[in-house]
Amino acid sequence: MDALLSLIHGFGVLADPMNIVYMCVGVVLGVLIGVLPGLGGANGIAILLPLTFSMSPTAAIIMLSSIYWGALFGGAITSVLFNIPGEPWSVATTFDGHPMAQQGKADQALTAAFTSSFIGALLAVAVITFLAPVVAGFALRFGPAEFFAVQLLTFCSFVGMGRESPFKVLAAMMLGFALAAVGMDSVTGQLRMTFGTVELMRGFDFLIAVIGLFGIGEILLTMEEGLSFRGKSTKITLRSVMNTWVRLPRFWITYLRSAAVGCWLGITPGGATPASFMSYGLAQRFSKNRAGFGKGEIEGVVAPETAAHAAGTSALLPMLTLGIPGSPTAAVMLGGLLIWGLQPGPMLFIEQKDFVWGLIASMYLSNVVGFLIVLTTVPLWASILRIPFSIIAPIIIVLCCIGAYTVHNAFLDVVIMLFFGVVGYVFKKLHYPLAPLVLALVLGDMAESSFRQSMLLSQGNISIFWSNWLVGSICALAMVMLFWPLIAFFIDKARNGKLGTHGETGRV
Amino acid sequence: MAPEHDVMPEAVPGEDQSTVTTRVMELVVAAVLMVLAGVVMLDSVRVGIGWAFDGPEAGYFPFYIGLIMFLASAVTFGVNLIGRNADTSNFVERSALRLVIKVLVPTVVYAGVMYFLGIYVASAIYICFFMMWLGKYSIRKAAPVAIVIPLILFWLFEIAFLIPLPKGPLEAAFGY
Numbered sequence: 111m112d113a114l115l116s117l118i119h120g121f122g123v124l125a126d127p128m129n130i131v132y133m134c135v136g137v138v139l140g141v142l143i144g145v146l147p148g149l150g151g152a153n154g155i156a157i158l159l160p161l162t163f164s165m166s167p168t169a170a171i172i173m174l175s176s177i178y179w180g181a182l183f184g185g186a187i188t189s190v191l192f193n194i195p196g197e198p199w200s201v202a203t204t205f206d207g208h209p210m211a212q213q214g215k216a217d218q219a220l221t222a223a224f225t226s227s228f229i230g231a232l233l234a235v236a237v238i239t240f241l242a243p244v245v246a247g248f249a250l251r252f253g254p255a256e257f258f259a260v261q262l263l264t265f266c267s268f269v270g271m272g273r274e275s276p277f278k279v280l281a282a283m284m285l286g287f288a289l290a291a292v293g294m295d296s297v298t299g300q301l302r303m304t305f306g307t308v309e310l311m312r313g314f315d316f317l318i319a320v321i322g323l324f325g326i327g328e329i330l331l332t333m334e335e336g337l338s339f340r341g342k343s344t345k346i347t348l349r350s351v352m353n354t355w356v357r358l359p360r361f362w363i364t365y366l367r368s369a370a371v372g373c374w375l376g377i378t379p380g381g382a383t384p385a386s387f388m389s390y391g392l393a394q395r396f397s398k399n400r401a402g403f404g405k406g407e408i409e410g411v412v413a414p415e416t417a418a419h420a421a422g423t424s425a426l427l428p429m430l431t432l433g434i435p436g437s438p439t440a441a442v443m444l445g446g447l448l449i450w451g452l453q454p455g456p457m458l459f460i461e462q463k464d465f466v467w468g469l470i471a472s473m474y475l476s477n478v479v480g481f482l483i484v485l486t487t488v489p490l491w492a493s494i495l496r497i498p499f500s501i502i503a504p505i506i507i508v509l510c511c512i513g514a515y516t517v518h519n520a521f522l523d524v525v526i527m528l529f530f531g532v533v534g535y536v537f538k539k540l541h542y543p544l545a546p547l548v549l550a551l552v553l554g555d556m557a558e559s560s561f562r563q564s565m566l567l568s569q570g571n572i573s574i575f576w577s578n579w580l581v582g583s584i585c586a587l588a589m590v591m592l593f594w595p596l597i598a599f600f601i602d603k604a605r606n607g608k609l610g611t612h613g614e615t616g617r618v
Numbered sequence: 619m620a621p622e623h624d625v626m627p628e629a630v631p632g633e634d635q636s637t638v639t640t641r642v643m644e645l646v647v648a649a650v651l652m653v654l655a656g657v658v659m660l661d662s663v664r665v666g667i668g669w670a671f672d673g674p675e676a677g678y679f680p681f682y683i684g685l686i687m688f689l690a691s692a693v694t695f696g697v698n699l700i701g702r703n704a705d706t707s708n709f710v711e712r713s714a715l716r717l718v719i720k721v722l723v724p725t726v727v728y729a730g731v732m733y734f735l736g737i738y739v740a741s742a743i744y745i746c747f748f749m750m751w752l753g754k755y756s757i758r759k760a761a762p763v764a765i766v767i768p769l770i771l772f773w774l775f776e777i778a779f780l781i782p783l784p785k786g787p788l789e790a791a792f793g794y
Contacts (some may be wrong), residue, residue: 161779277690277697281651284687288658288680295665295676302676303661326725333721334714500753504745505767507725512737512771516781524729532722539709540640540647558679566673 113240120467123168124475132165132173133472137480140180145188145491147332147499149506151181151422151439152548153324156317157513159446167450168468174446175426175469176476178439179231182382182422183484186223186415187491190216191344199382199418202390206403206410213406216344220488221354222408223415226365228481230416233369234376234423235473238430242459242470246431249456254563255574257432259584261557262575263378263591264434268546270594271375271384275541282537283546289314290554297562309522316551317517320442322527323544325510327534329503345489354408361412364393368413372420376436377428378591382421383545389417423473430466431456434553438545441552637715640705641698648695651687658684720752736786738768 124130143154155174162170185200190207203223210219252260265283272279292303293313304310368389375385393413394403403410425436426443433454435441447454452462459466484491514527537544550557568574576582590597662677662684669675698704710718724747732740746764749755775781776794785794 160781161774163781164779275694277693280690281648281687281694284683284690285651285654287683288654288687291658291680291683297673298665298670298676300665300676302665302680303658305661330718330721333717334710498753500749500755501763503721503752504748507721507728508741508744508767508771511729511732511741512775512783515737515783516775519782521729521733521784524732528722528725528729535718536643536647540644542647561679562674565678570669570674 113243116243116463116467117239117471119463120469120471121475123464123468124172124471126169129169129172129468129472130475132169133176133476134479134483136173136176137180137183137476137483140177140182140480141184141187141484141487141491142180142494143177144181144184145495146502146506147188147194147328149509150324150328151178152437152442153321153510153513154181155439155442155446156320157325157509159317159442159449160513160516162446163449167447167452167462168465170446170450171443171465171469172472172476174443175472176480178422178443179473179476179480180483181439182231182419183224183227183480184491185418186220186227187484187488188495190219190223190411191492192495199386199414199422201383202386202414203411203418205390205414206405206407209404209406210408210411211344215406217346217350218354218408219406219411220344220346221351221485222358222411224481224484225355225358226368226412226415227419228477229365230369230372230419231423231477232474233365234373234420235470235477237373237424238427238473239470242427242431242466245427246456246459249432252432252456254560254567255577255581256584258557258560258564259575259581259588260428260432261434261553261560263584263588264428264436264553265546265550265557266588266591267378268543268549270591272543272546273384273387274543276595278540278542279546282542282544283550286547286550287554287557289319290316290551291558296555296559312518314526314551315517315523316548317442317445318514318523318527319530319551320438320548321510321513322530323534323537323548324438325506325513326528326531327538327544329506330531330535331538332499333503344492346485351485357408358412361409363396364409364413365416367392367396368416369420372417372422373424375417376421376424378436382418382425382437385421386414386418390414426469426473429454430458430469433556435549438548441549444552636708637712638709640707640709643709644698644705645695648691648698651691652695655684655688655691659688717752721748724748724751732784734786736789737783738772739786739788741771742768 139158140151140154143149143151155177158174158177162173165173182199185195186203186207188194189200189203190211193204193208195201195204207219207223210216268283269276269279288303290313293301293311295302301311371389371392372382372385375388376382390410390413393409394400397403397407397409399407399409422437422439425440427436429435429440429444433444435444444454452458452465510527511524514523515521517523534544537547564574568577574581575585659681662681665677666675667677667681724744728740728744731743735743742764745767746757746760749760749763750757753760775783
């Protein structure tokens with residue numbers, strides 16, 4: 111009940127009309143960001159972050175999170191109409207969304223996608239509302255070992271849940287940690303990996319990396335495909351919305367399953383992208399019209415969209431309660447929190463009630479606003495996508511450069527950003543995941559300091575991570591995640607009867 | 619880490635559409651990551667990876683980061699070196715690579731010009747050039763876009779949000 115009271119208090123924070131204005135601006139900007147290639151939730155928010163420095167933290171987080179919801183909605187438009195996933199988590203939406211558009215059912219596909227996103231988000235916000243205070247209260251008792259264990263779980267989840275080669279996940283992640291270590295060591299004050307240069311003393315700012323990796327890298331990839339987009343156009347009428355809505359309640363179990371998958375992968379950071387694929391796979395396995403999947407089955411749109419939006423939303427839960435973001439976009443918002451002078455983590459729920467509950471209340475409202483906006487303005491976004499890429503691309507690159515410059519007012523950052531762009535392009539082509547790299551870059555310092563504090567407590571004895579049931583079970587779960595590719599491999603073999611059932615899996 | 623630049627010299631001019639195989643790129647990137655990991659480990663050893671009287675030394679954590687990165691990349695390297703099902707397809711089509719270079723080079727020049735002319739004038743030139751060169755627009759179509767966008771940005775940053783961006787001689791002439 112406490113949560114409900116706090117939530118009502120949060121809606122009180124929203125009563126400030128300026129917050130509503132920021133919310134609407136955020137949603138519209140977000141859809142734009144989600145629709146345009148090269149601008150995604152993470153780098154779009156990174157570019158806009160400097161604009162929020164003069165706002166109050168509450169208004170700023172409301173605007174930035176609204177951009178995030180908008181981007182989640184916007185990704186569906188490009189996937190369905192143009193077969194181009196605007197965001198990685200919309201890839202699974204193209205499987206059935208685009209075939210539906212080709213059959214002239216784009217309006218139904220979009221209505222289903224938006225409605226599913228909306229429901230997924232709403233379920234996830236409900237989870238946040240009731241779970242976040244509990245987790246935060248729980249986390250108040252965390253020591254450094256527990257925090258490191260949770261961070262370990264975060265990173266091991268990437269290995270276990272990622273669709274890429276586990277070795278590439280590890281390499282990309284460690285590159286992020288290594289980049290985070292560059293500069294002055296916060297404990298001893300020693301300079302690490304600066305090689306005598308002054309420029310490297312500041313270290314690598316993850317915002318620069320995000321803008322380069324996701325922005326420029328994406329532009330270069332899009333450039334490869336040529337310059338024109340060919341897509342379907344559509345308009346959503348009230349009639350088609352109603353017709354689609356009548357069909358949707360049938361999939362209630364898909365909704366629940368996908369939202370559960372999404373929340374789980376959002377909180378333990380697998381992120382929105384694997385959530386959408388996993389949910390699509392599950393829906394296909396359990397569906398009665400399994401054969402229709404991939405050819406324009408409406409359930410194939412419902413499942414990934416619900417999961418992606420649920421995961422994207424619930425990724426904010428660990429960000430708020432533990433200071434550990436569940437996705438690159440949440441990581442950028444965490445960066446914003448630090449810049450506004452707020453310390454993410456359990457204390458936030460005690461010291462910054464207005465901020466936290468204003469944000470949570472805004473999640474409810476901005477998803478409603480976003481839902482209405484995208485339903486009514488699809489033709490507008492589709493026409494924006496028809497603007498030739500040779501006009502859009504330079505503008506986006508200019509925005510990326512400005513975004514990189516404004517982080518520290520440094521020219522060198524623009525150059526570093528472009529460099530990260532090339533790295534992002536090559537990594538994407540070779541299937542090195544970017545999300546763990548970014549998260550490691552963000553959390554590197556924090557993970558290192560909690561690790562060193564734990565080591566100090568135990569005088570260098572690694573067994574501190576198994577010293578009580580809490581930290582032990584988190585670490586054990588992390589190890590399961592880390593070795594999941596191996597476990598899955600052996601389970602597969604055992605199932606195929608090649609290996610039998612003897613204890614190879616016991617090794618991990 | 620600049621594997622991208624290694625692509626150009628390796629491209630065989632006579633062979634149409636082929637640059638390097640994905641396998642070669644995998645090897646190059648894994649090797650670069652291994653070298654980086656080596657640098658991380660060496661530097662960690664320099665600052666100390668053991669225990670000082672007051673706890674772990676500065677290189678304690680990064681050393682293991684470097685170690686894991688080295689091992690993971692070594693596996694990727696090995697798999698691509700000896701693996702039979704290594705991906706020998708083309709990493710990037712020649713025409714696609716040309717497009718990528720065509721975007722990248724002007725963008726690097728743009729970043730340089732920005733230093734001298736300020737961000738707004740440089741952006742105007744860049745957008746105009748990009749549209750005319752890659753989009754084959756006439757200057758009459760490119761110029762309005764190239765002028766209006768920096769003006770909007772100027773209004774947004776300098777006037778609405780009071781965030782100063784680098785300005786050059788032109789802005790100075792107008793008193794900014």
